[in-house]
Amino acid sequence: MxxxxxxxxxxxxxxxxxxxxxxxxxxxxxxxxxxxxxxxxxxxxxxxxxxxxxxxxxxxxxxxxxxxxxxxxxxxxxxxxxxxxxxxxxxxxxxxxxxxxxxxxxxxxxxxxxxxxxxxxxxxxxxxxxRRVVDRAVAADRPATAAAPAQLTARERDVLALVGAGYGNQEIADHLHLGVTTVKKHIAHLMDKTGSDNRVRLAVYAVRLEL
Structure with a gap:
């Protein structure tokens, strides 16, 4: 509870x-x-x-x-x-x-x-x-040094694009017809692959990839 x-x-x-x-x-x-x-x-x-x-x-x-x-x-x-x-x-x-x-x-x-x-x-x-937080972070932060896009699966790119657009886990699940638990696993993998320690940095990464 x-x-x-x-x-x-x-x-x-x-x-x-x-x-x-x-x-x-x-x-x-x-x-x-x-x-x-x-x-x-x-x-x-x-x-x-x-x-x-x-x-x-x-x-x-x-x-x-x-x-x-x-x-x-x-x-x-x-x-x-x-x-x-x-x-x-x-x-x-x-x-x-x-x-x-x-x-x-x-x-x-x-x-x-x-x-x-x-x-x-x-x-x-x-x-x-x-989006405002991400845009400000992109403008202020140094160029990304995270994993190359080729290391992401097609589904991970789909999830990442929606994170960058500001979608929550339930919204991503609904949009991609996935379970919320599955979305959480994808986001955990994305954070690990991109070196992002929170959702904002993951969204910044998505914006840099122009997803």
Whole structure:
């Protein structure tokens, strides 16, 4: 069972998220917080597997709360869920250590999938945001030194192209008519072959290949 702390200053939003998460057998909400101060306290008290974090809140905001939570427990996972999709919010949240950044118009099934993937060690973004992160990384990073394209199978190239487009594991599975477990195995193999230590670097690799 994956335990989740909900952090949002709007009670109706928290109620809706609680209903969504607890409609599934593998997720449970252990606590709620209406601001960053409460989030830090609840995270220490309940040690949830994942903190679903809003950014704009009264008092301590989500970026500061993320910094304090991860400073105390570096293994915690923070997934940002916010209405703001601009770089002024995105990059400070990532710098604070957030494991992903989603916009509140995310499809409910995609949100559930993102929570599970984040807990499993994934780095998750809304598709448009992932593209911005990847484009910035491509512009700033040195040329790739990863494995040559010939070392990838045709199916691995298919999966890699969708990773580069910002698709999540479930979306890739649906698009390619594969099981999610199979997609996860392909991504693990791709990370190993390309020397990528997270999903963003794998997406950067895909962009460089112009898939």
């Amino acid at each position: 994956t335990t989740v702390l909900l952090v949002d200053d709007q009670r109706l939003v928290r109620a809706g998220l609680r209903m969504l998460l607890e409609s599934t057998p593998d997720l449970t909400v252990v606590a709620e917080a209406a601001n960053g101060v409460e989030a830090v306290r609840m995270a220490a008290e309940h040690t949830p597997d994942l903190i679903l974090m809003d950014l704009r809140m009264p008092g301590m905001d989500g970026v500061r709360a993320t910094t304090e939570i991860l400073g105390a427990r570096p293994t915690a996972k923070v997934l940002v869920l916010t209405t703001f999709d601009d770089d002024d919010h995105l990059y400070p949240a990532l710098a604070a250590g957030a494991s992903g950044y989603l916009i509140k118009d995310t499809d409910p099934d995609d949100l559930l999938s993102a929570i599970r993937q984040t807990v499993d060690g994934g780095l998750l973004f809304s598709p448009a945001l992932l």
